[in-house]
Amino acid sequence: DAKTTQPNSMESNEEEPVHLPCNHSTISGTDYIHWYRQLPSQGPEYVIHGLTSNVNNRMASLAIAEDRKSSTLILHRATLRDAAVYYCILRDVVTGGGADGLTFGKGTHLIIQP
């Protein structure tokens, strides 16, 4: 699987936007970019995914660079409940497929200050 690189930790203030970066310079054309997060003492939770175009859902937005070598997860208005570890994961739909396991790397610890 292609690797991703994320900062170890980031800090933000409550009610402000948060931009979480992810580098994936070896991404292949069939890799989808997935984001999951893990709140303290809970199982991971799906946030968003995309292939080439920017994506929006009720939780967040995903901005994908034109060359797809990096992406940014955007939380528009962070709350204390958004404090979690955020994982950027590449998922190959050709060699991988839906039933293959996701590989969690070192995510970003997001700290939200009140």
Added chain:
Amino acid sequence: AAGVIQSPRHLIKEKRETATLKCYPIPRHDTVYWYQQGPGQDPQFLISFYEKMQSDKGSIPDRFSAQQFSDYHSELNMSSLELGDSALYFCASSFVLGELTGELFFGEGSRLTVL
């Protein structure tokens, strides 16, 4: 909405004993995944099953085995337990058929402590 159910939530075993964890996926989900998360570590993929057949295998020790049953629930069997097996074990499910990028839904985990 129904979520992934894992049991037991907590389990304490002695070294060299055997443990079995159970996972009940979301109704109509056809794929189950098992993950292990040690203290302060990131989740590590162990194994997955699609339509009751093993689909993918990660870093699952030979002492561990798993299967998915006809009702789609799954069990993770761990034998000759070691202290290092103490971890949170997460099960996840998804609906894969026709959706290669389906999201995984995770349970709340089973905490295994080996003494």
